[in-house]
Each structure stands twice: as structure tokens, then as C-alpha cells.
Amino acid sequence: MTKKKTQKKTKEKTKAKSQKKNKSKTLKFNYAPALESTKVEILEKYGNFIGGEFVAPKTGKYFDTVNPADGKKLASLALSGSADVDLAVKAARKAFKSEWSQLTGSERGKFLFRIARIIQERSRELAVLETLDGGKPIKESRDVDIPLVAQHFFYNAGWADKLDYLVPGKKVKPIGVCGQIIPWNFPMLMLAWKIAPALAAGNTVVLKPAEQTSLTALKFAEICQEAGLPKGVVNIITGAGETGAALVDHKDVNKIAFTGSTDIGKLIARNAGKTNKKLTMELGGKSANIVFADAAIDQAVEGIVAGIFFNQGHVCCAGSRLLIEESVKDLVIKKLKARMKQIRVGAPLDKNTDLGAINSKEQLKKIRDLVKQGQKEGGEFWQVETVLPTRGNFFAPCLFMDQSGSSTIAREEVFGPVLSVSTFRTPDEAIAKANDTNYGLAAGIWSEKGSKVHMVASKLKAGIIWANTYNKFDATSPFGGFKESGYGREGGRHGVLPYVEVE
Amino acid sequence: MFDVSVRKPGEGKIIIPNFPIDMIAADERAGSFTKRSIKKESKLDALYAAIEMVDLTTLEGMDTPGKVKQLCGKARQAVPFGIQKEMEKFSNFRPIPKVAAVCVYPNMVPYAAEALEGSGIQIASVATAFPAGQLPIDIKVSDVKRAVKFGATEIDMVIDRGAFHQGHYQKVFDEIVKVKEACGKAHLKVILETGELKTYDKVRLASWLAMEAGADFIKTSTGKVSPAATMPVTLVMLQAIQDYYEMTGKKIGMKPAGGIKNSKQAIHYLCMVNETLGEDWLTPDLFRFGASSLLNDLLKQIFKQVTGRYYYDDIFSLD
Numbered sequence: 001m002t003k004k005k006t007q008k009k010t011k012e013k014t015k016a017k018s019q020k021k022n023k024s025k026t027l028k029f030n031y032a033p034a035l036e037s038t039k040v041e042i043l044e045k046y047g048n049f050i051g052g053e054f055v056a057p058k059t060g061k062y063f064d065t066v067n068p069a070d071g072k073k074l075a076s077l078a079l080s081g082s083a084d085v086d087l088a089v090k091a092a093r094k095a096f097k098s099e100w101s102q103l104t105g106s107e108r109g110k111f112l113f114r115i116a117r118i119i120q121e122r123s124r125e126l127a128v129l130e131t132l133d134g135g136k137p138i139k140e141s142r143d144v145d146i147p148l149v150a151q152h153f154f155y156n157a158g159w160a161d162k163l164d165y166l167v168p169g170k171k172v173k174p175i176g177v178c179g180q181i182i183p184w185n186f187p188m189l190m191l192a193w194k195i196a197p198a199l200a201a202g203n204t205v206v207l208k209p210a211e212q213t214s215l216t217a218l219k220f221a222e223i224c225q226e227a228g229l230p231k232g233v234v235n236i237i238t239g240a241g242e243t244g245a246a247l248v249d250h251k252d253v254n255k256i257a258f259t260g261s262t263d264i265g266k267l268i269a270r271n272a273g274k275t276n277k278k279l280t281m282e283l284g285g286k287s288a289n290i291v292f293a294d295a296a297i298d299q300a301v302e303g304i305v306a307g308i309f310f311n312q313g314h315v316c317c318a319g320s321r322l323l324i325e326e327s328v329k330d331l332v333i334k335k336l337k338a339r340m341k342q343i344r345v346g347a348p349l350d351k352n353t354d355l356g357a358i359n360s361k362e363q364l365k366k367i368r369d370l371v372k373q374g375q376k377e378g379g380e381f382w383q384v385e386t387v388l389p390t391r392g393n394f395f396a397p398c399l400f401m402d403q404s405g406s407s408t409i410a411r412e413e414v415f416g417p418v419l420s421v422s423t424f425r426t427p428d429e430a431i432a433k434a435n436d437t438n439y440g441l442a443a444g445i446w447s448e449k450g451s452k453v454h455m456v457a458s459k460l461k462a463g464i465i466w467a468n469t470y471n472k473f474d475a476t477s478p479f480g481g482f483k484e485s486g487y488g489r490e491g492g493r494h495g496v497l498p499y500v501e502v503e
Numbered sequence: 504m505f506d507v508s509v510r511k512p513g514e515g516k517i518i519i520p521n522f523p524i525d526m527i528a529a530d531e532r533a534g535s536f537t538k539r540s541i542k543k544e545s546k547l548d549a550l551y552a553a554i555e556m557v558d559l560t561t562l563e564g565m566d567t568p569g570k571v572k573q574l575c576g577k578a579r580q581a582v583p584f585g586i587q588k589e590m591e592k593f594s595n596f597r598p599i600p601k602v603a604a605v606c607v608y609p610n611m612v613p614y615a616a617e618a619l620e621g622s623g624i625q626i627a628s629v630a631t632a633f634p635a636g637q638l639p640i641d642i643k644v645s646d647v648k649r650a651v652k653f654g655a656t657e658i659d660m661v662i663d664r665g666a667f668h669q670g671h672y673q674k675v676f677d678e679i680v681k682v683k684e685a686c687g688k689a690h691l692k693v694i695l696e697t698g699e700l701k702t703y704d705k706v707r708l709a710s711w712l713a714m715e716a717g718a719d720f721i722k723t724s725t726g727k728v729s730p731a732a733t734m735p736v737t738l739v740m741l742q743a744i745q746d747y748y749e750m751t752g753k754k755i756g757m758k759p760a761g762g763i764k765n766s767k768q769a770i771h772y773l774c775m776v777n778e779t780l781g782e783d784w785l786t787p788d789l790f791r792f793g794a795s796s797l798l799n800d801l802l803k804q805i806f807k808q809v810t811g812r813y814y815y816d817d818i819f820s821l822d
Contacts, residue, residue: 027552027785029777034540139538298742299528334749342778351540448523468525 052231280488731761760793
């Protein structure tokens with residue numbers, strides 16, 4: 001009986017084969033380079049943007065900003081000293097007193113709406129520049145960064161004439177001159193998070209972009225000119241740590257808003273404490289992405305990838321600690337590895353690139369050092385085998401299995417495409433492990449069981465909690481952390497509050 | 504959600520895992536493939552491959568032998584001779600391949616079989632009381648047997664969605680098993696009609712049920728219900744195929760049908776297959792497009808890639 005069946009089957013097979021002409025011919029599907037072709041004008045040399053004009057630095061010094069994807073110089077930028085900072089603060093003070101704080105909210109709102117519209121009109125140009133200077137994939141700067149930048153200006157423009165309703169029953173007034181120091185991972189988005197609410201509330205600003213990624217901020221200065229923003233309302237000074245320190249130390253700055261590493265944040269907090277300044281800090285993180293056995297596994301894998309490999313892992317709220325319920329560990333890891341192999345690492349301007357260039361040589365070295373340390377400490381290390389570009393700063397996505405809470409990869413903020421994986425058995429254990437960190441910025445929960453999601457979320461010490469998604473941002477939603485991840489919130493109504501005095 | 508179990512002939516009770524799908528995240532992942540930008544030689548390769556994957560379809564109440572024969576003519580020679588000559592002048596031109604199959608109603612199978620004889624093009628027939636499937640199983644089986652007898656080499660069956668929604672998974676399963684048996688040497692594509700299943704959880708469950716019951720291909724839609732194929736639904740089915748392959752070693756084919764009208768969409772589907780199941784599935788043996796107007800757009804884009812310019816649309820024949 002069985003024999004007969006097999007015979008019949010073979011016969012059928014050969015017959016079927018003879019009908020198929022193209023058996024086993026498959027498409028070799030390599031995606032040819034698809035480079036974004038929008039041209040951007042970059043000047044050879046940029047001064048500071050002070051009082052509505054570009055001015056040469058008093059220091060007479062400049063530094064280079066480079067494209068991290070090929071190491072080539074893009075432009076020379078002013079290396080500003082305390083005299084330059086002073087000039088900028090004076091311009092901001094003058095604009096605050098004589099003009100900006102005197103305008104009605106709706107007038108201020110008009111300027112912000114205008115800026116938002118110009119950002120939309122010039123969005124492709126800004127996206128390309130962001131990618132050139134910072135190394136992030138054009139797909140992300142085009143579809144995430146710049147649209148969010150515009151949204152933040154639109155959203156906060158709406159607050160400008162509604163400040164009477166910001167704190168129920170209370171009047172608010174602007175703080176004055178705000179010093180703002182932003183990082184290199186989301187250069188223009190961080191600028192928007194800082195400048196848009198500050199201006200809406202009637203403050204003027206002196207912004208220092210990260211020295212690695214100042215070009216979009218300088219392009220934004222051009223947009224301020226184009227929008228006819230009163231001179232001195234926005235001032236942008238370029239430079240490195242010393243420039244930032246001069247801003248923090250300046251006596252006539254009323255507030256410092258900082259986004260960056262926890263180490264620098266602590267330093268700023270100490271120094272700012274010596275003067276009369278308000279502070280908001282958005283610092284590092286080591287956020288947990290918790291996958292329960294009852295999660296939608298294929299989508300959870302997407303969320304893990306979005307959590308840690310978005311923007312090369314240069315994300316303060318990156319889901320860098322994956323906690324998996326042990327019963328589904330093998331399944332999740334098998335699927336995750338398969339998915340990681342599909343991540344296209346390469347030229348940031350290629351529209352098909354998923355993971356671009358590491359932002360700087362220094363950051364690449366930091367990632368390599370931490371990975372080396374992790375390898376020493378143990379746990380299976382697995383990295384995607386892919387051909388990386390020979391020039392520029394690139395690092396293939398990788399993960400470390402079975403990390404204990406004390407291991408470097410599970411503890412330290414790597415700020416790169418490096419995932420720490422641990423397991424848990426019960427919800428309580430997941431919560432305890434997720435909270436076992438000196439940070440408290442974000443967390444992700446993956447479960448199809450709504451009651452469990454809410455129970456876990458209520459017990460996590462993190463400023464942002466995503467359920468069945470990760471790394472989703474919106475101008476209407478507050479963002480900020482607990483513990484060493486900082487204080488103060490950005491975005492939403494909460495994001496305007498740190499820029500007002502409540503009467 | 505609970506796993507479903509069915510009795511399988513020769514194997515006893517088997518489990519059909521109920522694997523939850525998060526709709527929002529699945530939509531988002533599917534959407535990410537629409538951002539792929541396929542250019543130059545990759546685009547040309549994909550266009551050529553897509554032609555070979557087309558099941559050129561006519562499923563109208565008004566279908567006639569004449570209509571079917573003319574469609575088969577188009578399947579045999581997709582490009583008018585003059586246009587072909589024009590493209591041949593260019594060095595990157597390769598002969599335009601034939602489509603995978605012509606898909607028709609059972610009554611039209613004899614005409615298609617005659618018109619396609621010796622062409623290597625498969626003759627696909629919808630059967631099993633297509634498109635609703637609301638007829639007794641013996642009629643469905645005889646429907647299939649007749650189509651095969653008339654020369655169908657592939658059968659596109661519909662599942663009983665009523666039974667599925669009712670929770671009568673065994674009935675759905677048994678029907679597929681019986682139809683598979685009736686197919687004999689013909690390949691079986693099982694249409695889930697995802698536009699009537701609505702949730703991705705049900706799409707996933709139905710996919711697994713069909714694969715366990717003996718489907719060679721799983722297919723999204725009849726084309727008679729809106730929405731027909733969508734990228735997220737196809738993604739959910741591709742992932743089911745992936746998991747089934749991991750578990751059993753069997754490679755099941757995928758056929759999105761309906762709604763894929765242009766080359767750009769088709770290429771995005773190919774990217775999705777490529778990045779979900781890999782290149783192994785990028786063959787007409789394991790991936791098909793159920794479409795009709797798609798073919799002309801593929802030809803139009805090939806003409807553009809080969810010659811560097813667009814021809815006006817009407818130049819490609821109607822059938």
C-alpha cells in the first residue's frame with residue numbers, strides 16, 4: 001500500500017516537473033544603489049548666527065565638520081569662546097526686552113507657523129543635510145526627523161496664543177534668555193524640541209548645536225532670516241565643550257536646557273547650580289524592551305529592531321536591553337537574527353539603507369571598546385556578517401546573549417547598534433529587571449494581553465512607556481526621564497511648562 | 504486565544520497554532536517595503552521576474568471562449584512585434600518571458616488548454632464554487648475534477664469562510680484535503696479570501712490550516728471582495744509560510760491576487776518576499792501575482808528601462 005503510494009507520488013512529481021519550464025530559477029535581487037539626489041548648498045565657512053546675522057567668531061578659530069560616511073570635510077565652523085557666547089547672550093537679551101516678550105502670543109505664533117511651513121517646504125534639503133552631516137539613513141531623516149521638526153514648530157506655534165490656559169487659573173510669563181545645548185544624534189529634531197516651545201512662551205534663545213552636527217542648525221538660522229524672525233530671538237553659536245561651558249557659566253542666562261550624556265549633564269548641573277538658572281536635563285538611558293510569551297512575536301521582533309537599530313542605536317531612549325520571557329527566547333532570537341540579517345548597512349544617502357554611519361570616529365571607538373569589554377565578560381556574542389563600506393564609520397548590528405544585570409553591555413549606555421539580551425520567568429521578575437538600572441527614560445512592553453500591559457506599565461520607573469511599539473515620537477506627547485535620565489519634559493503641554501514662570 | 508486542533512487523515516489530531524498578530528506593527532512593517540527604491544538593473548531584473556510570476560486572469564460572468572483565447576494569445580506573446588523590434592535595438596534587452604499561468608473559470612479551461620498547448624504556460628482554474636464557496640463539498644470536488652480533466656494544471660480553490668467564522672475549522676480543513684485529493688497532479692492554491700476574514704489573526708490561522716491540509720500555494724483573494732490583496736495581509740501569510748517551512752521543511756508558495764495594478768507595487772511585493780522568505784521564494788514556482796492589468800504596466804516599465812523613454816500606454820495591446 002505504502003509502496004504503491006510512493007510510486008504514484010514519484011510519477012506525479014515527474015509529470016509536474018515536465019510541465020514546469022522554469023523550475024528553480026530564482027531572481028537574484030540585489031538592490032542597486034538609489035542615492036537621494038537633492039543638492040544642498042553648504043558654505044565653505046560658517047560664522048555664528050548672532051543678532052540675525054552670521055558673524056565671524058571673536059576667537060578667530062574654526063574647526064571642521066565632516067561627513068561620517070566618508071570622513072570628508074563638509075565645512076569650517078566657528079570655534080566660539082566666551083566672548084562669542086557673551087555677544088550672543090547680549091543679542092538675545094536685547095531681543096527679549098525690546099521686542100519678543102512685547103509681542104502678543106498670536107504674533108509670536110505667526111512667526112513659528114511661518115518657520116514650520118518653511119521647514120516643510122525645504123524638508124528634502126534639510127533631510128539630505130542632516131544625513132550628510134550626521135550619518136543617519138536618508139529614509140529616517142526624510143520620514144522621521146524632519147517631519148517631526150515641522151510638527152514641533154506647528155504644535156508649539158499653537159501654544160503661543162493659548163498660554164493663559166497652560167496652567168489652569170494661573171498667568172504665566174517667559175523666563176528670559178534660554179541657553180540650549182543639544183546632542184548630535186537628532187540634531188535638528190533636538191533643536192526643534194528646544195527652540196519651538198521656548199519661542200512660543202516668549203523667551204529668546206542661544207543654542208549650541210553639537211560640534212559634530214551643526215550644519216542643520218546653521219541652515220535653520222537661514223530659515224529664521226527667511227521667516228523675518230526679529231533679530232536676536234534665535235542665536236546659534238558653534239563650538240565644543242568649552243563653548244557650552246561658557247554658556248552654562250554666563251550670568252545673564254536664565255535657563256539651561258540640555259540634552260546629552262549623563263556625565264556632561266551632571267557637570268552642567270553642578271556648574272549651573274553656582275548661578276541662578278533653571279535647568280532641564282534630558283540625558284542617557286538603558287531602556288528595557290520586555291517581550292512576554294503572549295506577544296505577537298513577529299511584530300515584537302520588529303519592535304526590537306526599531307528599538308535598538310533605529311538611528312544606529314544613537315537614541316537616548318533606545319531599547320538597548322531586551323528582556324524575553326524564557327519560554328519564547330529561542331523563537332524570538334531565531335526570528336530576531338533572521339531579521340537582523342535583512343538590515344542594510346551602508347551609504348546613508350542610499351534610500352535603501354536601514355543602518356547608516358556611526359556619527360563620529362570617537363563614538364565608533366567607544367562602541368568598539370564597550371563591545372570588546374562585553375566579549376571579555378561573556379555571553380554569546382553574535383554580529384551580522386555584512387560587507388561594510390571601507391571608508392567612514394560603520395558598525396554591523398550585534399547582540400549579546402544571557403547578560404546579567406551587572407554586565408557592561410546590560411549596564412552601560414553603548415549608544416550604538418548593540419543589543420543586550422536577558423531572560424525572565426514572571427512579570428514581577430521582568431519589572432524588577434527593567435527597573436534595575438540607574439536610568440529611567442523609556443521602556444517597551446510586548447503582550448497581546450491588555451491587562452498585563454497596564455499592570456506592568458504602572459510598575460516601571462520610566463518616563464516613556466510604549467506598548468506593542470517602540471521609538472514612536474509625537475510633538476503632543478511629553479518626553480523625559482526618571483533617575484539619571486534627567487528631569488523636565490519636552491513635547492506636549494509639559495514641554496512648554498519649563499519655559500515659563502508661573503505667577 | 505487558543506490553539507485549534509483538527510484531525511488530519513493518517514496523522515490523527517494536529518494543532519493549528521493560534522499565533523497572535525499585532526495589526527498596527529504588521530501594517531507598519533509592510534509599509535516599510537513601500538519605501539524600498541529599486542532602480543536601474545535591479546529594477547529591470549525585478550520587472551522581468553515579475554512577468555514570469557503573473558497569473559494572467561479573467562474571471563467574469565461574461566467570459567467567452569473568444570475572450571479567453573485572446574487572453575491566451577497575450578500570455579504567449581505579451582509584446583506586439585513592432586515594439587519588440589524597437590526594444591531589440593538596445594543592448595540590455597532580453598526576450599520578454601512568458602507569464603506563469605492563465606487563470607480562468609472551469610468552463611473556460613478547455614479553450615485555455617487548447618490555446619496554450621505547448622507553450623509551457625500553466626492553466627489555472629478557479630473551482631470549488633468560486634468565489635463564495637457556499638456549495639456542498641461533493642459539488643466542489645466534482646467542480647475540481649472536471650476542471651482537471653479539461654486540462655487545468657493548477658486549481659485555485661476558495662475556503663468556506665462561513666464555516667471558518669463559525670469555528671468549524673475541521674470542515675474547512677476537510678474540504679481542502681478532499682480538494683487536494685481531487686486535484687491529482689494539479690497544483691493547489693488555497694484562496695483564504697482575506698477581505699472576508701478581516702483580522703490578521705484569522706488570516707494567520709487560515710494560512711496554517713490550509714498549509715497543513717495540503718495547499719501548494721496560499722492565496723489572498725478571489726478579486727471579488729474588497730479589499731483584495733494588501734501588503735500587510737500578504738506579509739502575515741509570508742511569515743506563516745516562513746514558520747511552516749522552519750517547522751516542516753516544506754516550501755509553500757504565495758499568491759497575492761487583486762489590487763496589484765502597477766510595477767511599483769509589484770516590486771514592493773518582491774522586496775517583501777525577498778526580505779521575509781529570501782531569494783528562494785523569488786520564483787514562479789513559489790510566488791505568483793494574480794493580476795491582469797499589471798502585465799501591461801510591467802511591459803511599459805521594461806520598455807522604459809530598456810530604451811530610456813516611455814511609450815504612450817495604448818501601444819501595449821489590450822488583451
